[in-house]
């Protein structure tokens with residue numbers, strides 16, 4: 001039974017389990033990449049919203065300045081008169097306390113606030129242009145690229161980069177359009193109201209996102225756990241399948257292969273034999289006077305006798321390829337690959353002798369003990385089909401019975417042959 005268990009080919013089940021594990025892992029990995037993508041997308045959305053808010057804030061401040069006409073603040077170390085407003089009337093005026101106030105236009109105010117934001121809040125925003133008045137407003141590479149994109153119709157640009165301190169930095173830029181107050185200084189550059197005259201670049205720092213680690217770890221755990229469950233359930237399924245396959249092939253009383261399994265084996269060996277043109281021996285055996293055995297000693301004793309004889313027959317087989325099955329009732333069959341008539345005869349003789357030595361009492365038999373009759377055939381180009389071979393063995397067995405039982409007959413026996421090749425133990 002154990003050897004049969006091993007013999008059942010469950011490679012297909014293993015391959016299927018492997019496939020299910022693979023599909024499971026692919027699904028988990030797809031979920032991971034979707035979640036990572038979503039996390040990145042969300043983070044980028046938040047970064048865009050924050051940058052847009054800052055951009056709007058700066059524009060509102062500039063608008064406030066532009067709307068209220070010249071704004072004046074006291075001249076100090078931080079706020080010196082703006083050289084780009086040189087020549088404008090009233091660039092400096094006297095304050096109520098006799099101090100000097102200087103004009104702060106939207107661009108100058110943006111620079112002032114930008115400086116405060118950079119030093120106090122770590123937020124960087126700068127005004128930049130492809131055609132700047134101030135040399136400090138010359139764009140860097142990404143800003144120049146963004147400015148060119150605005151001219152091509154793009155409304156904003158934003159992306160993450162690695163910050164200097166290893167943090168994530170989000171660079172954002174949206175266009176600045178020329179309006180009346182701007183043209184005071186930039187009019188001579190040929191700008192009209194509504195033209196894109198530059199952009200407001202914003203750089204925000206974000207801490208590194210540790211969520212990806214949690215996502216990767218949890219997905220790996222799910223993939224591993226799921227795979228283990230699939231493998232465990234698959235193993236149980238595979239074992240049940242093997243047990244089912246085996247029980248479908250084994251005779252429940254004697255625990256040796258049944259007739260169905262024998263038929264499969266016969267088809268295999270027949271095909272191999274036809275290919276390789278070797279000998280294939282077949283012995284059909286039947287317990288003598290078994291009805292009387294049951295009648296005198298009872299069915300339970302009959303069952304025990306069948307088990308005993310099955311084990312005894314199996315014990316006489318010499319090669320791993322030799323195959324014995326319960327063919328039905330008190331009938332057994334043996335397949336002997338690569339075995340000629342002499343070999344098959346030798347096995348039949350061994351069985352007769354072993355059973356004789358076993359001396360299983362059979363009071364109703366003329367022999368006083370359990371005996372067998374056997375029909376032997378050997379295929380080597382003799383039969384057209386496996387069924388014909390089996391039939392010939394059955395005829396030889398019948399002949400052994402009719403000649404007095406407790407013997408073997410070597411077939412084939414044909415009704416047409418005047419002198420059938422009958423041998424006898």
Ligand SMILES: Nc1nc2c(ncn2[C@@H]2O[C@H](COP(=O)(O)OP(=O)(O)OP(=O)(O)O)[C@@H](O)[C@H]2O)c(=O)[nH]1
Nearest residue numbers: 286287288289290291292294299302303329330401
């Ligand atoms: N105890 C038991 N008896 C069985 C089993 N299978 C078949 N038999 C019996 O085996 C007997 C076979 O009887 P027959 O076919 O007349 O053959 P026989 O009495 O052995 O006579 P010969 O074969 O001519 O020697 C029947 O009585 C069946 O009931 C089984 O599994 N257990």
